[in-house]
Amino acid sequence: METEGSSSPLPDIAVASLYQRNLVTRHTGRAVRLSIEGLVSELGATSLTVLDFGDVAVIDFSCADEVVAKLVLRAVDDVSAESQHFFVFRGVAQHHLDPMDSALRRRGLAAAAEGPEGEPFLIGDVEPVASRLWLAVCEAGHACLDDLAPVLGMEPGDCGRLLDRMCARRLLRRDGQAYHSLFYTFAEAERAGNGHGTAGPDAPDGAPPSERE
Amino acid sequence: MSRVIEVPDVLDHKGFEVLIRALNEVTQEGAARVLFNAKHVRWTSPYGLIGLLAAGRVARERTGFAPSIEAPDNREVRGYWERMDFWHVAPEVYDLEPVPARAHGSSDALLEITPIRSHHDVHAVVERVRERASTILLNKLHYARPSVIQFSVLLSEVCQNIIEHAEADGWVCAQTYNYRERLGRDVVQLAVMDVGIGFEGSLSAEHSRRHGERWSAGMALERALLHGESRHRDPGRGQGLQAIRRQVDRWHGELGIRSGDAMIASPTQEWGDLAHMQTGLEKFPGAQILVVMPAHVENE
Numbered sequence: 471m472e473t474e475g476s477s478s479p480l481p482d483i484a485v486a487s488l489y490q491r492n493l494v495t496r497h498t499g500r501a502v503r504l505s506i507e508g509l510v511s512e513l514g515a516t517s518l519t520v521l522d523f524g525d526v527a528v529i530d531f532s533c534a535d536e537v538v539a540k541l542v543l544r545a546v547d548d549v550s551a552e553s554q555h556f557f558v559f560r561g562v563a564q565h566h567l568d569p570m571d572s573a574l575r576r577r578g579l580a581a582a583a584e585g586p587e588g589e590p591f592l593i594g595d596v597e598p599v600a601s602r603l604w605l606a607v608c609e610a611g612h613a614c615l616d617d618l619a620p621v622l623g624m625e626p627g628d629c630g631r632l633l634d635r636m637c638a639r640r641l642l643r644r645d646g647q648a649y650h651s652l653f654y655t656f657a658e659a660e661r662a663g664n665g666h667g668t669a670g671p672d673a674p675d676g677a678p679p680s681e682r683e
Numbered sequence: 684m685s686r687v688i689e690v691p692d693v694l695d696h697k698g699f700e701v702l703i704r705a706l707n708e709v710t711q712e713g714a715a716r717v718l719f720n721a722k723h724v725r726w727t728s729p730y731g732l733i734g735l736l737a738a739g740r741v742a743r744e745r746t747g748f749a750p751s752i753e754a755p756d757n758r759e760v761r762g763y764w765e766r767m768d769f770w771h772v773a774p775e776v777y778d779l780e781p782v783p784a785r786a787h788g789s790s791d792a793l794l795e796i797t798p799i800r801s802h803h804d805v806h807a808v809v810e811r812v813r814e815r816a817s818t819i820l821l822n823k824l825h826y827a828r829p830s831v832i833q834f835s836v837l838l839s840e841v842c843q844n845i846i847e848h849a850e851a852d853g854w855v856c857a858q859t860y861n862y863r864e865r866l867g868r869d870v871v872q873l874a875v876m877d878v879g880i881g882f883e884g885s886l887s888a889e890h891s892r893r894h895g896e897r898w899s900a901g902m903a904l905e906r907a908l909l910h911g912e913s914r915h916r917d918p919g920r921g922q923g924l925q926a927i928r929r930q931v932d933r934w935h936g937e938l939g940i941r942s943g944d945a946m947i948a949s950p951t952q953e954w955g956d957l958a959h960m961q962t963g964l965e966k967f968p969g970a971q972i973l974v975v976m977p978a979h980v981e982n983e
Contacts, residue, residue, distance in 0.1 A: 492809050494839040495802040496847065528809060528832055530839040531926045532847075535919040565832040572926060576918050 481556065481643075482513035483659045484666040485520045493529040499536025506541060513666060515553040518643075518656055524561035524586070534569035535576070542579045542594075545640045556640050558652050559583040559593070567593065582641055582652045590653060592641065599624075600632055604651075607633075607642055611654035614647050685718040685751060688742075692723050694731030696939065696973055697956075699738075704965045706738050710745040717742045717750040719777075724755040730874035730973045732767055733796055733854040737876045739776040741968060744878075749778040767856055768795035793819050793857040793871060794838075800852045805842045808855060809835045819859055823869050824978040826934070837930050840923035841875045841972050848914065849879030849969060866954040868978040870936075878969035882907055882942040885914045900943025901962045908940060908947055927974070935983055936976040942969070952977075 486506055493499065510517055521537075523529070529537075538559065545555040562570065562583040574581055574594025582604075583593050590608045592601050603622055607613055619629040633649050636642045643650045650658075659665065688705045691698035709717055719739060735752075742750045752773065755761050764770065770782040775798070785795070794812050798804065816834045820826040838855070845853035857873040882903040890906060891898040906912040908928060913921030924940075931938040932950040939948040939957045944966045948957035955975065 492806060492835075492839075494809050494835075495805050495843055497802040498806070527813075528835045528839070530836045530843075531922050532840065532843055535922065539919055565829055568833075569836065569926070572922060573919060576922055 479516055480659045480662050480664055481516040481518040481655065482664050482666060483518045483656055484509060484513060485522060487522045488526055491525060491527045493526050493533040493537065496532040496536055499533035503537050503540055510555055518556040518652060518659065520558045520560050520656065522560045523566055526566065529566050529569050531569045531572060534573035538570050538581065539573040539577050539579060542574065542581050543577055546579065556643065556652055557581060561586055580639055580641060600636060603632055604636060604641060607649050608651040608653060612648045612650040685716040687718045687720050690719055690721040690724050693726045694724050695728040696730045698731050699734035700965060702734060702738050703967045706742060707965055710742060715746060716748045717746055719750055719752045722753050722756050724760050725757050727760055727763060729856045729858045729872045732764065732769060733856055733874050733876045736772065736776050736854055737878050740878050743776060752777045767792055772796045772798060793859055794855065796854055796856040798852060798854055799842045799845045802846060805839055808842060809839050812838060819871065823859055824871060824976065826979055833930055837927050840927050843923060844970065845877045848885040849877040851877050851879030851969065853877030866977055871976045873974040875972040876969065881969050886912065889914050901945035901960060904940055904942055904945055904947040908949060931974055934976045936974060939973040941971040
């Protein structure tokens with residue numbers, strides 16, 4: 471059974487480079503997160519921010535909790551009808567995975583990520599069936615329940631609940647009857663001119679200049 | 684006249700226990716200068732070396748006087764202490780003239796003794812150790828390439844334990860040596876110490892009431908290391924130690940944490956000499972962390 475979905479405007483988008491080679495210590499993580507939250511607050515009520523981990527050599531567990539888990543937590547906790555904030559973690563390599571995944575799992579969260587070669591995957595606390603469904607949406611870019619349920623051999627009701635749950639977890643974006651991947655959403659928003667260019671959080675307090683690019 | 688503490692000739696984690704027993708006896712007698720006599724030391728581990736700083740700091744706090752120290756007679760041991768920058772850091776604790784630091788990278792140490800006072804120090808340590816960790820972990824311990832970053836993460840988390848929980852400064856150092864007697868392989872030993880409030884003190888406000896009279900240093904260590912609990916209610920906190928434990932386990936190494944009058948070890952190995960839990964040890968403030976990472980061998 472399909473549920474009525476509300477139309478959601480294309481989000482404002484931004485790409486944030488982290489300007490840190492070593493994302494270590496809770497103190498640094500807090501400073502980076504506050505900078506990103508400042509960046510997000512300058513975007514519209516609906517936003518999609520891509521955090522680029524391409525230059526991050528080391529991320530520790532404490533910093534992953536402060537940056538990754540708390541950004542996602544606040545986006546998920548914000549249940550107001552007026553605002554929706556999404557995050558995608560780009561350039562996530564094998565050596566970033568353990569701290570990021572562990573930080574998200576401890577809080578029962580998940581996040582959309584893209585590997586160094588652009589391959590999409592979910593990190594954190596996700597059931598395998600949800601992961602398969604999410605990948606199917608990513609592959610299609612956007613899809614309706616009627617298209618997705620048969621492909622995955624799921625009951626439409628179960629499939630719809632799972633898709634809506636992923637929207638609530640900010641892993642997908644719903645627009646009317648269609649479920650959009652965050653990567654497709656980003657491309658659409660870019661085409662529509664919603665981009666705010668590449669931005670970077672300020673270097674955290676005390677970060678040595680050598681850590682800045 | 685100074686009261687003399689004889690530093691054990693083998694200054695490792697077991698020697699440290701002997702050292703602090705002597706320290707507790709001597710400092711019970713009230714305010715008086717203390718002399719640490721290290722003349723007869725013939726072997727020192729990284730844990731033992733920063734243990735000497737920790738013991739000196741406690742002697743200073745208890746007596747109100749900076750203690751003195753006699754350098755080892757053994758030339759190799761003296762050379763090792765110099766290479767580990769002991770004499771550069773020691774004047775913060777002992778009654779010594781300042782000695783300039785050696786140029787980092789000029790010794791074979793993985794990480795010379797480095798004071799940890801703030802997150803800046805953790806950043807500096809992670810940055811400084813990368814190149815040497817790469818050489819030592821890949822070439823000497825035959826670990827896979829990702830281990831270099833995993834070691835940086837481990838280092839960052841153990842050092843943060845001081846900043847986040849100790850309410851005091853601490854020290855870190857790491858060195859490679861051949862663990863001939865028990866293992867017959869090279870190992871890296873990483874040691875981190877502080878003389879702050881310890882695990883019992885850190886977790887007390889949040890957890891002691893729940894456990895009543897059973898609450899102890901041993902239980903605090905168990906709650907932190909095995910159950911990931913911390914002084915904070917936030918579920919995101921307390922994952923650092925568990926992550927360290929998982930990583931050390933993957934390397935088939937040992938992790939021991941001493942605090943108060945207890946020491947917990949997990950994982951432990953057959954070749955090691957750490958017991959899963961020791962209680963009733965000599966009381967000592969803060970936390971003392973020992974990580975031993977053995978060289979990788981095929982089929983392990």
